[in-house]
Amino acid sequence: MLALFKPDSAPGLEFVERPEPATGDRDVKIKVLRTGICGTDLHIQSWDAWAASTIKAPMIPGHEFYGEVVEIGSQVRDVQLGARVSGEGHIVCGNCRNCRAGRRQMCIRTSSIGVNRDGAFAEFVVIPETNVWVHHNEIDPDIAAIFDPFGNAVHTAMSFPLVGEDVLITGAGPIGLMAAAVARHIGARFIVVTDISEPRLKLARQMGADLTVNVEETKIASSQITLGMTEGFDIGFEMSGNSRALPEMIDNMNHGGRVAMLGLPTSSIDVDWAKVVTHMLTIKGIYGREMFETWVAMSAMLQSSESLRLALAQIITDRFSASDWQAGFSAARDGKGGKVVLNWEGLHV
Numbered sequence: 001m002l003a004l005f006k007p008d009s010a011p012g013l014e015f016v017e018r019p020e021p022a023t024g025d026r027d028v029k030i031k032v033l034r035t036g037i038c039g040t041d042l043h044i045q046s047w048d049a050w051a052a053s054t055i056k057a058p059m060i061p062g063h064e065f066y067g068e069v070v071e072i073g074s075q076v077r078d079v080q081l082g083a084r085v086s087g088e089g090h091i092v093c094g095n096c097r098n099c100r101a102g103r104r105q106m107c108i109r110t111s112s113i114g115v116n117r118d119g120a121f122a123e124f125v126v127i128p129e130t131n132v133w134v135h136h137n138e139i140d141p142d143i144a145a146i147f148d149p150f151g152n153a154v155h156t157a158m159s160f161p162l163v164g165e166d167v168l169i170t171g172a173g174p175i176g177l178m179a180a181a182v183a184r185h186i187g188a189r190f191i192v193v194t195d196i197s198e199p200r201l202k203l204a205r206q207m208g209a210d211l212t213v214n215v216e217e218t219k220i221a222s223s224q225i226t227l228g229m230t231e232g233f234d235i236g237f238e239m240s241g242n243s244r245a246l247p248e249m250i251d252n253m254n255h256g257g258r259v260a261m262l263g264l265p266t267s268s269i270d271v272d273w274a275k276v277v278t279h280m281l282t283i284k285g286i287y288g289r290e291m292f293e294t295w296v297a298m299s300a301m302l303q304s305s306e307s308l309r310l311a312l313a314q315i316i317t318d319r320f321s322a323s324d325w326q327a328g329f330s331a332a333r334d335g336k337g338g339k340v341v342l343n344w345e346g347l348h349v
């Protein structure tokens with residue numbers, strides 16, 4: 001099979017022939033039709049400090065995907081041949097305290113597809129049946145390919161009640177954009193999105209943001225004046241990982257405000273913890289998706305809301321054949337657009 005392959009511990013990827021993965025008794029083999037490019041994949045390609053400390057080459061990256069089930073193991077019960085599916089990228093142990101309590105997203109022995117084991121940047125990928133998400137309703141293949149990051153956005157957005165609340169989102173990357181669309185769908189009052197990229201801020205307005213702020217030019221506090229807010233934001237989603245974002249968000253939260261933090265900082269953050277205490281703020285870390293409540297929620301929302309489906313489709317700004325993967329990675333690294341999707345059908349090299 002053709003695959004994007006990391007042959008050794010060095011920068012770069014190769015588009016080469018690799019052996020087709022074997023299907024275990026409890027596994028499902030999926031013919032990959034679409035994949036999304038994630039920031040994690042960019043780290044693996046560039047081989048930065050995080051990749052060097054985490055990735056064990058050789059391996060096939062990729063964890064955002066959609067495809068068709070072409071083989072099932074002898075012990076598979078609920079997934080049928082021909083099913084159109086996405087996959088939960090976190091494979092859990094099933095035995096630790098959190099797994100046994102039904103909190104699988106908190107498993108202490110999580111193995112990630114495309115990070116700790118071969119992933120989906122290939123014509124075929126094999127995952128456990130328990131990680132397969134079957135799409136029982138028709139879905140756009142491109143949208144199905146980004147269910148993983150969409151799940152991050154939904155997990156973040158549903159961490160706190162949103163109806164009637166004023167929401168601040170720092171970071172208009174693809175997941176921040178999705179979170180804005182979800183917050184609008186659920187019923188937030190005002191939604192303010194920040195970034196330094198004007199094209200991404202334009203996308204945020206298309207997602208339903210009431211106001212966008214270029215933080216290189218304007219302080220977040222100005223948005224409260226513009227919108228006539230007098231008490232600060234009720235809910236914050238920190239999606240950027242920028243070391244300045246969380247402190248400024250805290251400065252703009254209402255007393256009792258709640259912050260969900262998905263962005264991974266690349267440096268230490270100086271937080272005014274006295275303000276966190278005296279303003280009685282809640283800060284919650286978010287990683288991945290709740291397994292599988294988030295999947296149920298995002299499937300239901302997409303099934304019931306055409307406007308949300310249209311918004312997600314707009315977030316996918318670039319589409320390439322998998323054989324043109326270098327252009328796809330370049331577009332993803334550019335940081336000006338939304339999601340980049342690779343098409344694995346009808347490959348040619």
